[in-house]
Amino acid sequence: MPTYVTTPIYYVNAMPHLGHAYTTIVADVYSRFRRLCGDDVRFQTGTDEHGEKIAEAAAKAGETPRAYVDRIAAAFRATWPHLSILPDHVIRTTDADHIKTVQDILQRVYDQDDIYFSEYSGLYCKGCERFLTEKELVEGRCPDHLVAPKPITEQNYFFRMSNYQEWLIDYIHANPDFITPERYRNEVLSFLSEPLEDLCISRPTSRLTWGIPLPFDPNFVTYVWFDALINYLTGIGYPDDPNFARYWAAAEHVIAKDILKPHAIYWPTMLRAMELEPYQRLHVHGYWNVDATKMSKSLGNVVRPRELVEAYGVDTVRYFVLREMSFGLDASFSSNAILARHNADLANDLGNLFSRSLAMIDKYVGGHVPERESGGVFTPDDRELMSAVSAMVAEYRAYMDEFAFHRALQAVWEAIGLLNRYIVTNAPWELAKHSRQTERLHTVLSFLAEALWKITLVLGPVMPGTAAKMATALGMTGQFASAVIDDAVIWGGIPGGTVIGKSGPLFPRVEKEVEPAAVATAKQLAKEEADSGLGEGLISFDQFKAIDLRVAEIVAAEKVAKSDRLLKLTVKAPEERTIVAGIAQYYRPEALIGQKVIVVANLKPAKLMGIPSQGMVLAAKERLADGTERLVVTTVAESVAAGSQVT
Numbered sequence: 001m002p003t004y005v006t007t008p009i010y011y012v013n014a015m016p017h018l019g020h021a022y023t024t025i026v027a028d029v030y031s032r033f034r035r036l037c038g039d040d041v042r043f044q045t046g047t048d049e050h051g052e053k054i055a056e057a058a059a060k061a062g063e064t065p066r067a068y069v070d071r072i073a074a075a076f077r078a079t080w081p082h083l084s085i086l087p088d089h090v091i092r093t094t095d096a097d098h099i100k101t102v103q104d105i106l107q108r109v110y111d112q113d114d115i116y117f118s119e120y121s122g123l124y125c126k127g128c129e130r131f132l133t134e135k136e137l138v139e140g141r142c143p144d145h146l147v148a149p150k151p152i153t154e155q156n157y158f159f160r161m162s163n164y165q166e167w168l169i170d171y172i173h174a175n176p177d178f179i180t181p182e183r184y185r186n187e188v189l190s191f192l193s194e195p196l197e198d199l200c201i202s203r204p205t206s207r208l209t210w211g212i213p214l215p216f217d218p219n220f221v222t223y224v225w226f227d228a229l230i231n232y233l234t235g236i237g238y239p240d241d242p243n244f245a246r247y248w249a250a251a252e253h254v255i256a257k258d259i260l261k262p263h264a265i266y267w268p269t270m271l272r273a274m275e276l277e278p279y280q281r282l283h284v285h286g287y288w289n290v291d292a293t294k295m296s297k298s299l300g301n302v303v304r305p306r307e308l309v310e311a312y313g314v315d316t317v318r319y320f321v322l323r324e325m326s327f328g329l330d331a332s333f334s335s336n337a338i339l340a341r342h343n344a345d346l347a348n349d350l351g352n353l354f355s356r357s358l359a360m361i362d363k364y365v366g367g368h369v370p371e372r373e374s375g376g377v378f379t380p381d382d383r384e385l386m387s388a389v390s391a392m393v394a395e396y397r398a399y400m401d402e403f404a405f406h407r408a409l410q411a412v413w414e415a416i417g418l419l420n421r422y423i424v425t426n427a428p429w430e431l432a433k434h435s436r437q438t439e440r441l442h443t444v445l446s447f448l449a450e451a452l453w454k455i456t457l458v459l460g461p462v463m464p465g466t467a468a469k470m471a472t473a474l475g476m477t478g479q480f481a482s483a484v485i486d487d488a489v490i491w492g493g494i495p496g497g498t499v500i501g502k503s504g505p506l507f508p509r510v511e512k513e514v515e516p517a518a519v520a521t522a523k524q525l526a527k528e529e530a531d532s533g534l535g536e537g538l539i540s541f542d543q544f545k546a547i548d549l550r551v552a553e554i555v556a557a558e559k560v561a562k563s564d565r566l567l568k569l570t571v572k573a574p575e576e577r578t579i580v581a582g583i584a585q586y587y588r589p590e591a592l593i594g595q596k597v598i599v600v601a602n603l604k605p606a607k608l609m610g611i612p613s614q615g616m617v618l619a620a621k622e623r624l625a626d627g628t629e630r631l632v633v634t635t636v637a638e639s640v641a642a643g644s645q646v647t
């Protein structure tokens with residue numbers, strides 16, 4: 001099946017930062033995922049190079065627009081390989097074929113009388129490169145650029161967008177997946193509940209020359225959005241190239257919320273006027289902030305993707321952004337958060353599981369995957385492992401398909417947690433001591449190898465380099481290159497006898513957070529603000545992040561001798577530890593067994609009644625009407641693997 005994945009084309013008035021990197025990583029991951037599902041994928045990104053903003057930036061840099069756009073477009077293009085992003089096509093709006101197509105389309109829409117000439121007065125925001133309606137302003141300013149738009153009256157050409165309003169509303173209602181997540185679909189519908197104005201599509205050459213001339217009036221250039229949106233067509237050779245016929249119907253655009261309106265309103269109505277089908281789906285994500293403040297040049301806290309790659313490695317960066325942002329909502333970048341994900345999720349959970357499993361296969365069965373005993377007896381543990389890993393693959397697939405990347409990764413990490421527990425419960429090192437347990441040892445190790453292979457396959461789109469390393473270490477290099485997701489569904493994918501290689505650590509631990517220089521500057525500003533007394537009583541996101549909250553399963557509980565208040569709990573989080581909790585007056589010990597509670601896992605150990613306590617169980621304290629108090633331990637609403645982080 002064809003799939004066509006696009007990113008916005010980025011303005012060349014700024015160097016690539018975390019926001020651009022995120023959208024492009026998402027599009028790359030989704031493209032790789034669809035390929036893994038067997039689709040024929042075309043993935044396109046590019047740069048938007050005309051318009052006032054660019055002309056101004058060039059002037060500021062003391063360069064001609066041409067030289068300036070060449071330089072910045074090259075910087076964007078050079079960034080992608082560092083992030084393991086592999087587009088099939090990188091388009092520039094200054095490409096000759098794009099200019100020609102934009103002019104052909106304008107002429108056609110003009111000839112059919114969907115473009116007319118008129119005078120217009122409106123409030124123009126240079127940052128947005130469009131006129132804003134009164135309703136869009138917040139306290140008289142553009143909410144994105146925080147400046148008051150300028151009143152402008154001029155003669156211009158207009159596209160009869162209003163003619164297509166009713167059609168668009170009906171189309172969105174009839175196609176619930178057209179704009180996702182739903183919040184953005186609702187936002188667009190709400191916007192469309194008011195009458196739509198026609199779209200101004202030109203700028204007089206007296207005001208701007210850096211643009212595509214209107215084919216029917218040389219005194220005007222094309223308004224940048226009419227130029228930019230058409231990139232999605234020219235990139236696949238509209239109208240005559242077979243790629244256009246093949247991919248257009250399968251177009252999926254990925255954008256952030258800032259450019260929702262042009263993509264959800266201008267673009268479908270333009271396509272309708274050209275008698276083309278609308279794109280398939282529009283995927284809209286939120287904004288990356290830095291340490292909970294807006295990322296901006298003027299604040300000096302712009303995070304550069306290449307600095308992050310140098311500090312943590314490309315796959316950590318890709319994993320981090322997908323895991324940390326719920327697609328659709330805003331997220332906050334912090335050096336602490338990426339460090340924690342690197343060391344906990346990647347070095348610890350995944351990296352240790354992998355190297356430990358391979359080391360056991362090496363040590364106990366001579367470095368090749370053992371045969372699972374045919375007709376062997378599987379224990380409930382084995383069955384749980386099989387069904388959980390199969391369920392993980394199904395969940396992963398469904399979540400990736402709906403752009404819920406963080407959920408897909410959560411599902412994979414639950415499976416990783418389960419495998420770590422499977423090793424502990426089945427203790428291959430014990431089995432290896434007794435020859436009568438060889439069959440069992442073989443079964444356990446072959447299940448491990450097989451589950452790791454499945455994890456390798458699903459991680460491929462997100463962490464291509466790491467997955468390739470894992471495949472090689474598992475002796476599956478060839479299979480990996482031609483793998484499809486269905487290979488992760490079948491049990492028996494990694495044949496007995498496969499020779500396992502050696503693997504160095506997949507993710508060497510990073511000891512100290514490496515702060516991008518820009519973030520350090522921004523932190524200094526934040527500190528100054530805090531020192532000045534602003535924001536008193538509040539803690540920063542970093543302070544909150546320093547507390548390691550985990551889900552812990554209570555496996556044993558007993559009263560502490562000579563204490564009315566204390567219970568000694570043994571919990572798994574996921575490793576076993578003892579916690580002494582002051583809840584004896586409120587809970588019978590046996591009632592707690594099996595409960596999954598939330599604990600502070602990185603509290604300094606303390607001795608209570610001579611018993612070392614490694615952590616603290618969180619509980620809600622209720623003050624009753626009679627003045628007494630009641631404690632209720634905090635639990636999780638659904639079953640969650642012990643050891644899961646509470647964030």
Ligand code: MSP
Binds near residue numbers: 018019048255258287
């Ligand atoms: N040139 C237009 C888009 C034309 S598409 C036909 C444009 N360019 S832009 O350089 O401003 O890029 C905007 C896009 O960059 C956002 O939609 C998003 O994909 C990405 N991001 C820029 N800053 C971002 C964040 N802070 N957070 C997340 N993504 C952001 O608009």
